[in-house]
Amino acid sequence: MTKPKILITRPWPAGAQAYMQSRYDVTVNDAAPLTPAQLSEAMTQYDAVCPTVTDKLTVEVFATPNARVKMIGNFGAGYEHIDINAAKAAGITVSNTPDVLTEATADIALMLMLMTSRRASEAERQLRDGGWKGWGTTAMMGQSLQGKTLGLVGFGRIAQATAHKARQALGMEIAYYSRRQAAPDIEAAHGARYVASLDELAAQSDILSLHTPGGPETHHMVNHRLLSLMKKSAILINTARGSVVKEDDLAEALKAGTIWAAGLDVYEREPIVHDALLPLNNAVLLPHLGSATVETREAMGMRAARNVDQFFAGEAVGDRVA
Numbered sequence: 046m047t048k049p050k051i052l053i054t055r056p057w058p059a060g061a062q063a064y065m066q067s068r069y070d071v072t073v074n075d076a077a078p079l080t081p082a083q084l085s086e087a088m089t090q091y092d093a094v095c096p097t098v099t100d101k102l103t104v105e106v107f108a109t110p111n112a113r114v115k116m117i118g119n120f121g122a123g124y125e126h127i128d129i130n131a132a133k134a135a136g137i138t139v140s141n142t143p144d145v146l147t148e149a150t151a152d153i154a155l156m157l158m159l160m161t162s163r164r165a166s167e168a169e170r171q172l173r174d175g176g177w178k179g180w181g182t183t184a185m186m187g188q189s190l191q192g193k194t195l196g197l198v199g200f201g202r203i204a205q206a207t208a209h210k211a212r213q214a215l216g217m218e219i220a221y222y223s224r225r226q227a228a229p230d231i232e233a234a235h236g237a238r239y240v241a242s243l244d245e246l247a248a249q250s251d252i253l254s255l256h257t258p259g260g261p262e263t264h265h266m267v268n269h270r271l272l273s274l275m276k277k278s279a280i281l282i283n284t285a286r287g288s289v290v291k292e293d294d295l296a297e298a299l300k301a302g303t304i305w306a307a308g309l310d311v312y313e314r315e316p317i318v319h320d321a322l323l324p325l326n327n328a329v330l331l332p333h334l335g336s337a338t339v340e341t342r343e344a345m346g347m348r349a350a351r352n353v354d355q356f357f358a359g360e361a362v363g364d365r366v367a
Contacts, residue, residue: 049092049357054079054100057120058339061346065095068354081106088112093356095119095349098126099315107131116362118353120345121336122146125259125286129367139367140352144202145344146336151206153335154284157308158195158211158252160329161280163187164306167326188251188278188305190215196250197221198243198266199285200231204256208235222246247274252282259286269294272303280306284335287313296321299328310335 048070056062056075065071072091078099079087087094088109093116096102102117107128117127117139124141132139160166164187171177171185195211197204200223211217212235219237221227226239240246243266247253253275257263267281268291275281281304283290292313298304299322306327312318315333322328336342348364355362 142348150335161306193251199256254282265291292319
């Protein structure tokens with residue numbers, strides 16, 4: 046029996062990739078991210094494509110004539126780079142990899158909180174550049190997070206894991222805003238207080254941490270207006286999607302002292318980072334490390350592989366999103 050042909054658009058961790066190669070006729074793209082034209086061509090050559098966040102599967106890609114692909118097994122929890130409506134219209138199943146990156150991403154959010162509040166990135170640059178002149182009583186003073194309010198925008202799995210770590214390890218107070226209020230038992234488990242509007246949460250929070258999906262509803266949710274509602278001592282953290290933050294407005298707010306600092310792991314035009322953010326000492330900038338642990342990325346690959354297995358076995362795809 047002929048094995049299904051599958052394109053993996055970026056190399057996977059060794060174990061998960063070897064598993065796929067043992068079961069399918071796999072092509073792995075180990076060059077640059079695929080262009081729209083290359084993705085359209087792939088639609089005619091493979092039975093399934095396993096993309097990552099770097100691959101933009103647009104209406105035009107799904108409209109490719111004589112398309113062969115029937116399954117998109119996304120390597121990642123987010124799928125804003127995939128036009129879900131176009132996939133549905135083309136009769137193509139789409140899956141993602143939820144759950145497995147929760148703890149790793151929450152760790153990054155916590156790390157960004159600590160790095161921004163204690164000015165760790167700025168201090169390291171000073172030391173490496175030869176500017177450190179020794180210990181001083183008022184040198185590089187940051188902020189304590191003990192007893193401060195962590196405001197979570199969104200209250201899904203990653204936000205809840207972030208709340209748990211911040212509360213248990215740092216003694217922070219937890220508040221959140223979401224389209225739907227969480228069940229009382231979930232709120233109780235995290236000591237979380239629901240706030241009725243994003244504006245109220247922004248005004249109350251010492252740390253405002255973003256945990257929302259991308260897309261039109263959240264595009265540039267954090268802008269000049271919202272930033273102006275925050276405390277001057279407040280810190281913005283983004284481990285969600287770059288499109289949620291209007292980077293021009295954030296850079297202006299950081300330069301003007303409208304807020305104290307920001308810690309970012311995602312950007313609107315990755316891998317391009319806004320020029321105005323790069324020189325700012327009060328901006329901690331990471332290169333999209335949210336799920337980047339050996340254990341998490343391997344688990345993501347195996348979760349994507351399981352979805353592909355289920356599809357070609359004619360079973361219900363457990364993580365189907367379209």
